[in-house]
Amino acid sequence: MIQQIGSHIYSNTYHPGPAKDDSVILSYSNRDILLREQGDVFSYPLFSQLPPEMKKEKHLIWLFTIDGIEYFLTREAITLPGYAYVPVNYLRVAHPRYLSFAGVTGLSLHNWYQNHIFCGGCGKPMQYSKAERMVYCDNCQTMSYPTICPAVIVGVRNGDKLLVSKYAGRDYKRFALLAGFAEIGETIEETVHREVMEEVGIKVKNLTFYKSQPWSFTDTLLFGFFCDVAGSDELHIDYQELSTAQWLDRKNLPDDEEKSSLTMEMMTLFKEGKA
Structure with missing residues (x-):
């Protein structure tokens, strides 16, 4: 999955400091990220490559290591040769x-900072805490922390079949x-029970927690569960949420080409007879 980065060590312990020449710069324009493609790999710019004006502390936000x-976020989009x-x-x-993991994690923080420039209570500018990753309002004492939305991924089993679906109205x-x-x-x-009932109209049993995943593309913390259909397996699809849903045999499940998401890892586990 995208957060599995091998021997590399990610740390979100909050200890902001000044950028160094080798600090990595993450910059976003809406849902685009600044990078350089070099054959089969890519890289981000370094602090040493920024123009002098952009090196000022007011233009950068410390993110993580x-x-x-250290990785820093630019407050606005930039242009670099x-x-x-x-x-x-x-x-x-x-x-x-x-x-890749750094860029996705930075995206979530970028969106949070962009959405909390001003206080939602009184409209005054938000201030940055030096003790923790939090912004606050000096005027009305409103505090805000990064957006993390809990959500579930559900692998519903029906013997040797797994319930799969396609989203409606998404890319x-x-x-x-x-x-x-x-x-x-x-x-x-x-x-789990509510979402399955709402989307396909069936009941489930034997819930088993599998694994969690931070999915910063959507500011989400995912909780993966396997379970079994309970009673009728006739699907009543909510077409506002899904374009299709069906029971698929193990052997017909798609291969995991991206190896990024919890949903595909769970499908692969079932396909291999391990869940």
Whole structure:
């Protein structure tokens, strides 16, 4: 999955400091990210490559470290020779993987900072905490932390078949497992039951937690569950949410070409008879 970066060490321990020449710069324009493609790999610009004006502290936000190297966010889009903004979905398959993970994680923080320039309560400018990753309002004491939305990925089994679906009205057109966000006042297990019932109209049993994944493309923390159909397996599809849903034999499940997402890892696990 995209957060599995091998021997590289990601740290979100909050200790912001000034950028160094080897600090990595992440810059976004809407949902595009600034990078340089070099054959089968890509790279981000370094602090040393920024023009003098952009090196001022007011233009950069400290993000995190990987292997002790600090990553910074630019407050606005920039232009650098040899670099171009490309859609962030490029990072789903791009190498090296640790840089893909960095770019996706940075995207979530970029969106959060952009959406919290001003206080939602009184409209005053938000201030940056020096003790933790938080912004606050001096005027009305409003505090805000990075957006992390809990959601479920559900692998519903029916003997040797798995329930797969395709989203309605989205760019992603491949098969995926059922998924949905947790609602206020419910446990994550209750989310599984509700989402399955809402999207395909069936009941499930034997919930087993598999694995979690930070999916920063959508500011989401995913919880993967396997379960079994309980009772009738006749599907009643909510076509506002899904374009299709069906029971698929193990042998007919698609291969995981991206090796980025929890949904595809779970489908592969079932395909191989391990779930």
